Amino acid sequence: MRRSFVNADFVIAVAFTVFAVWVYIVARGFPVPSWATVGAGFVPRILAVLLIILSASLVLQTVLAKKAVEKARKTDADADTLSEKLNVSLEEAERLQRSEQKPWFFTPVLFGVFVLYYLSLPYLGYFLTKILGTTVLIVLIGTSDKAALRGLVYKGFAIGVGLSVFVYILFQRFMYIRLPRGVVVRWLIGFFS
Amino acid sequence: MAAVALTLEAIQMVLTPTNLLLAFAGVAFGIIMGAIPGLTATMAVALSLPLTFMMELETAFTFLMAVYVAGITGGKISAILLCIPGTASSVATTFDGFPMARNGEPERALGIALGSSAFGTIVGIFCLLFIAPPLARFALAFGPFEFTMVGVFALTVVSLSRREGLTKAFIATVIGVMAGMVGLSQVDSVPRFTFGQGYLLAGFEILPVLLGLYAVTQIMLDAEKMSITVELKTKLKGLFPHIRELAEHKKNVIRSSLIGVAIGIIPGIGGALANIMAYLQAKKASPYPEKFGTGIPDGIIASESANNAAIGGALVPLLTLGIPGDGVSAMLLGAFMIQGLQPGPLLFRDNPVLVYSMLVAMVVAVIFIIIQMIAGIRFFARVLSLPKYFLLPVVFTFCALGAFTVSGRLTDVGVMLGFGLLGYFLQKNNFPLISALLGYILGPIIEYNIRRALMLSRGSFMPYITRPISATLLGFTLLVLIIYFVREVIAIKQVRKSVSE
Known part of the structure; x- marks a missing residue:
């Protein structure tokens, strides 16, 4: 042939x-x-x-x-x-x-989450995006390990919050680097104040 | 005498409480990153770069050198305990390190490797100290013709050393060089390939490109593999560097370290090949070559002293010519650029204390590595069991943070993702990433020097042949190409002969 x-x-x-x-x-x-x-x-x-x-x-x-x-x-x-x-x-x-290897659609989905992470930064701000992004990525990458699936959302969320606090202290407090706050967060702060 | 005075000044600069604290933290971070398979020393340095923006020059490089040396050293932990090299520099360590650990002596294997790494690093520093200053003085005579040829030679050697094949390596190089062409041209400020976008006028920032090509690509490649949680069964007791055992193998240690330095100097090869070459040489020179691979100290010593000595070697072209030889030195070049410096012969003339500070920082890193490995080996071994699905998202979010902090623009996060996708595509189709990366870094340097050279010679290419240094470099480039093709032809003939038989 x-x-x-x-x-x-x-x-x-x-x-x-x-x-x-x-x-x-x-x-x-x-x-x-x-x-x-x-x-x-x-x-x-x-x-x-x-x-x-x-x-x-x-x-x-x-x-x-x-x-x-x-x-x-x-x-x-x-x-x-x-x-x-x-x-x-x-x-x-x-x-x-x-x-x-994970199924063929895994990598496009993963990259899609990366892009969503990037696109949501100006709206949700750095900290909210980091918490949500870390949680979603941990669940997405960890889904192959069925034994670990239970509690993955909570663990991911906890890691996201922990990292955000760490980054806030290191970058904003010590290095004086302003991280994006996000349109939504600014609006919420304005709404409640 | 000048060297002694510079060393003393550098010691004074490096040995401050802040620097020591950061070096200590950098060593811990580097060992962890190097130990975890998939997370390399290159990635460790890349992730550390954003932290150096606000640091003093010497502080930044003390921290980065600590991360670099520790990242290479950390690769031995998984190589010995799991038979999975943490970095490419530790591949040969698995050959004898893992069998020794399996035979019930993991502490001895780690101890020998630790001592060898420390010795290799020190040899690398001394070689750098002796080779770099005269080379930098010599390079001061270089003009645009010579710098063009140095860049072309480096890119050719890097492409020739790739196992993916010459065509693919050259294509990756061209793609990398083209990426470096985006933005205002250096000589006459003509906007190129910017699509009318203002943020592209300055070209792509180096850090998002480095993070994209190296870190995001690696995250995607690692994430698409099924997660395997490693269970470490080995119980570790005390650890100490086996100095006496190293003294018994002094010939091997010195030979392997020198091989490491020599290979580290050659662009694009570095520690990844140095450890294997040193291992093969040690086997060749040994009175008992048949014992190699069964768990003897000789193999561990050869591999670990060579890969750490290669660090000193890799710094030679970076510091003297401004040419990075591998991924990690490309990251260090990024660090120089972030600090507004251009490594090269002028660095030795204008900022020699910084160069000596980097060497002192490497010695400090070695001391901290020994302390931390002795005190914390059980902790570092436990890190190996951390699941990838926790590590990779954390690394990604830090990459995004690093890309943003370089100039405070969210667009740079998008640039990082774009280069991550490009790197993934290149890697998946066997186009070597290192060629693309070095093409991106060296391309603008080569173009700038070509244009300056042609302005000096009024459009003539003849000085490339008539100027002795330029002609020599051109000759070397052609020679390595001829050798490559002759070897290829011989290999093809041998295959045909064996098939016909």
Whole structure:
């Protein structure tokens, strides 16, 4: 069966090539001062060309690697059985590796929580975000350990509060760094005062 | 004589109650971070950087050096007790350290490792003391041509040393350099790739980039693995550095320390390779190589003296040329920048006391490490059992805090997340992070010097070949590339030959 050359490296190389072309076009527009021999676009253009060459090399390596596998399959009579055996062991290895990994959607969800943490900072302020963020992250990362799941919310909350107090004392009291208070918190303080 | 006077002045600067207290705290933090697998010395230094904003110069570097040395030293605890190296610098420690601990002698293994680390650090400091000042004086003669070539040489060596392959390493380097191009250009202040956003005019702040690439990436990679709570069954009694045993292996200690320093100087390699190289050399030179891997002191001594000696080596290019050789020295470069300083040959001329203070701080760190390890080894061993789901969120929230405090802008937290995502993507697809990081740091230095060089030579590239130092560096760069390709061709031929047979 003919196998496709398209894999992750191939896609990445194409994406980098498109990116490099964009960099090259943008860098061409940078002015060259009259007193200088090269302008601000000189090095970015060299880098863009370099990235295109390197991406092409990556594509070539992907294609050659696949071709070598195909050739070995066709020429060596034992190759198929060998590769079958190899495939089985590879699959087994992959399966074992997968069992140690959390489901595929875990990392996007985790990064989503990171982004939410960042977006809520101006509204909820540093301390409230830290308490909530720490709790959510501890529960999210700890969910794989079923034995520890009980009480994880309370523990996460306690750690968040403890850290907030620690950061408040260290940064605001000793280092005089003002941490964001947050629109909501400021409004609440204004409402109750 | 000048060196003695500088050392005395540095001792006076470092040995203040505040500095000693911070060094003590830094050592405890560093050991804990180094001991926990996944949390490295690099991350420890990165998380410590925000705390140094408000500190005096010498205080900041005393604290950071304590964290750095302790972070590397802490890696041995999990390597010996769990057979999981806390940092890449302690991989070879597992080969004999863990079997010795399993044979019922964990205290002896830890003690030998502690003594070796202390000795290795001191050797590293002495080598730094002898190599760095003359190298810095020599580097004072460097112009833009030479600095361009130093940067190119460093990036090439870093890329060649990656196991991910040359193409991917070079791509990661180019991506890193491109990230450093964002903002106003250095020579003529042209806004580049800013999309009209005012906050991008100054480019990306170094700390959010470092935290993103190293810490956030690592948090994501660690968090997606199933949590394994480690149960430590070993019961530890007393611990002391086995000086007498080290004296019996003095040849091994000295050889391994010197290997550590030599490898530490080479950009991008550092302690991660030094411990393995020293271990292999010790095995080669040993009259009983077959015993290596069974739990003999020789292997532990080789690995631990080399990885700590590599610290002194890694500081040589950073302090003399302003070129960081690995992740931790890149963090230290960030610390210099935060303090408004640029490491390089001028640092030795204008601020020599700071350099000597860093060395004195390393000696102080060694003393505190020995004290804390003897007194608190049971506590440090218990830290290994802390579940990841408690540690990682705490580390993340401190990263966000660090990114914010650098300039008081929330946007920097977003920059950190962006670089975290980039780092995760690069790491997942086998593009070496260190190449991207050093590309980001060295790229602007190289570009600035290329443009200055071309202005001096009126657009001619010839001085790169005609100036002796620049030509030598260019020759070295080409030589390492040729050696790499020849070795690759030989390796491919050998594989083909073995397949055809």
